[in-house]
Amino acid sequence: MNAITKMKEVSALFEQSGIEDPAREAEMLVTGVLDIDRAGLYAGDAGVPEDRANYIDELAVRRTRGEPIQYLIGHVLFYGLKIHVGSGVLIPRPETELLVEEAIKVIESESRRTGVKDGNGESGNRRTGVTAEAKDIAPTLRLSDSPIRRFTDSLSILDLCTGSGCIALALARHFPEAIVYGVDASEAAMVYATQNAVANDIHNVGFRLGNLFEPVSSLGFDCIVSNPPYVRHDEIKTLQREIKEYEPLTALDGGRDGLDFYRRILREAPAYLRENGTILLEAGFGQSDSIRELAMRAGFTELYFTKDFAGIERVAAATLASHSGER
Numbered sequence: 001m002n003a004i005t006k007m008k009e010v011s012a013l014f015e016q017s018g019i020e021d022p023a024r025e026a027e028m029l030v031t032g033v034l035d036i037d038r039a040g041l042y043a044g045d046a047g048v049p050e051d052r053a054n055y056i057d058e059l060a061v062r063r064t065r066g067e068p069i070q071y072l073i074g075h076v077l078f079y080g081l082k083i084h085v086g087s088g089v090l091i092p093r094p095e096t097e098l099l100v101e102e103a104i105k106v107i108e109s110e111s112r113r114t115g116v117k118d119g120n121g122e123s124g125n126r127r128t129g130v131t132a133e134a135k136d137i138a139p140t141l142r143l144s145d146s147p148i149r150r151f152t153d154s155l156s157i158l159d160l161c162t163g164s165g166c167i168a169l170a171l172a173r174h175f176p177e178a179i180v181y182g183v184d185a186s187e188a189a190m191v192y193a194t195q196n197a198v199a200n201d202i203h204n205v206g207f208r209l210g211n212l213f214e215p216v217s218s219l220g221f222d223c224i225v226s227n228p229p230y231v232r233h234d235e236i237k238t239l240q241r242e243i244k245e246y247e248p249l250t251a252l253d254g255g256r257d258g259l260d261f262y263r264r265i266l267r268e269a270p271a272y273l274r275e276n277g278t279i280l281l282e283a284g285f286g287q288s289d290s291i292r293e294l295a296m297r298a299g300f301t302e303l304y305f306t307k308d309f310a311g312i313e314r315v316a317a318a319t320l321a322s323h324s325g326e327r
Contacts, residue, residue, distance in 0.1 A: 003046040010060045017064040025069045032073030066241045079170040081200050088188030090251040092166040095308050096227050099282045100170045102306050102315045103225050106278050154178050160226035165193030172205040180205040183215050220274050227282040228261035230254040266298040273320045281316045288313035
């Protein structure tokens with residue numbers, strides 16, 4: 001049996017089971033198990049050994065029972081990276097790639113304006129230097145810290161609620177001379193984030209276990225990004241089965257109105273942002289007005305939203321013009 005025939009079998013099963021977009025998920029399952037790309041699949045010459053065919057059938061049945069396809073194949077593609085995921089870590093969504101794109105635009109624009117060294121090697125006078133702590137090289141691979149081989153006098157980025165590390169890793173790869181930190185309160189997330197740093201050969205990123213800013217309390221940043229939990233507590237029960245029954249609810253639950261994390265992040269962020277620093281946050285449907293109000297109240301200016309393909313104001317970006325708390 002070749003891979004295309006097997007994919008069609010799986011797609012038919014998924015369609016009968018009521019899975020949304022069965023052809024795409026069947027494609028993901030077959031290419032994931034066989035470790036081939038779409039080009040290899042549709043070339044038509046990829047065979048499926050009997051043991052692999054049986055394994056695909058086993059995973060397909062599990063998918064019909066609600067288990068996410070990304071957990072079954074063990075990874076998801078995100079901004080050109082292969083991100084390993086599994087039970088205990090949120091699955092990266094395409095909408096979050098927009099957050100990465102906007103962060104890159106903002107950082108590159110600010111780097112050109114101030115002369116701070118960016119991922120293209122352009123540099124100039126730095127406002128503040130890298131802390132002594134950040135210059136330390138991690139000697140061993142630890143649960144809460146990815147291997148960091150080098151640091152330079154460059155821009156510093158913080159990813160809060162990092163989860164699998166997808167945002168931090170995408171930014172670290174794009175800006176190889178930057179220092180990037182990812183923080184999460186979940187030990188499972190730290191394991192996956194560290195694994196993803198190693199698997200993608202990215203070394204200018206460090207992951208720390210803890211609650212929001214606490215693990216980086218001595219550091220200052222040019223840019224803070226976050227895709228925090230923003231689902232209203234009473235809406236969780238209405239989510240798709242594969243989300244509410246399998247993905248970690250702590251990575252989804254934003255409290256009564258979905259804004260709990262935005263309140264704390266925006267209130268505390270000014271103490272960790274350097275002058276003219278920027279914060280970018282992924283937002284849920286209908287949350288833009290509330291986030292705008294919280295940001296303005298915290299002293300942020302030049303606030304704007306970027307819409308996703310569905311027309312939802314998905315990414316909030318705000319600049320902290322000046323303050324006395326630069327680190």
